Amino acid sequence: MKEANEDFFYSWTVDEANKLKDVVWVDARSRAAYRDFGDVICFDATYITNRYELPCANFVGVNQHGKSILLGCALIRHEDSETYKWVMRQWLECMGDVQPGGIITDQSTPMANAIQEVLPNSRHRLCVWHILSKVPRKVLAMKNVGEFQKNMKDVMYDSLTPEEFERRWISLIQSFKLEGNEWLNGLWED
Template sequence: MKDVSFWTISKVVLNHSHPCCPDQVEMLKQHREISMFVCRTIETHEEARIRPSKTYQLFVAAAGSHRKLDFIEKDVRNYITREVRNIFEEDNAKEFGKYLERMKEKNQNFFFELNLEGDHYIKHAFWADARSRATFDYFGDVVSFDTTYNTNRYNLVLGSFVGVNHHGQSTFLGCTLMKNEDIQSFKWLFECWLCCIGGKALKGILTDQCASIQRAIELCMPTTIHRWCIWHIMKKIQSKLNGYKAHNEIKQEMRHVVWNSYRKEAFDRNWIDFLRKYGLGGNK
């Protein structure tokens, strides 16, 4: 291959170019700036949940034209990301901690653990009120743990511990906020959960198919039977079996086998018959 250590200009096309505009030099990044008044206004609007685009348009309307401003809409968004939300997140983390303390003062059976990152931002949080802890004593033998929700403002994972009462109704047993979904985060959570319930190991726990959760359960609750949530499994039927010609029949019969086999022996027998009927023995 020929070694090329320099560029050679062979052709210049000016059709899609334009002359320099000295009157627009203030739009270059090094010439743009946001005044203290604008900063305070942006902060006020962000606290009032006014969209950044709306905030910028208000500045444009007040100035008479966007050309009369020393900044662009991107500068407003960058300021919110860089300054405002960090300040609010720090303040709100402190307020959240104070709120948990107040709840504890009102009722000593209120349980919480709060782990802040650099004493400013929420890294892990777990709490359960007195009613949830009392409910666990009656309906805490098998618990569902779900982390499929995510708070959009602070990008924290919201997790919940849920049991089923004697009326077949879901009952709330505890709640968590987490920055990360790694093994150490779940290990921290399950250790808090065990402390909350007096170290009593669960008979069973249902979760989604998350390797980090599975490993943390093995470390913290080795005697607890861990099973994947049936809702998450059944939700994947369409994507996993859609390639089969009789996928609609397969889906209906699979649901019948899963939901109407009330004993382990009946399920095993029905499942084997189901695999043979549709030739699914080789499907992982």
């Protein structure tokens, strides 16, 4: 690909046995798109795509038509902070060291640690879709988990100020008697 287009970017690492470990690649179109649509990006490593269960992580932006655009990809062996730091450093190098204004991810401590170190000027936010999809697993004891999930979504989407969100969140947790839920408490702290 690099021979066909000099703006194609790729980088890889190998392990101690000299076997391929991690790969990052970005095509020329994605590099150009980042210049126009890289103000807020989503980094997602939740895709398992092959028999080796290597997560396929992707960087995605949104164009002027509200459509998702691919800004880069990586195959990674380990979902730890060091791997994410390497991936983000390679991607950032490819993009001329221009950090996005914001980055949206799932709730991953290793990913958050990597973002804090490699993209310190980017605002890190959690993906609402990922949060809401975890509710049934994280709030198991509830008979009315669907009602809680709907109310939680309303609090997140319909609060217009931080103060309103905080008031409504506390009320939601209290009304469903979930003050002791470790996951929700951790989410609140994040």
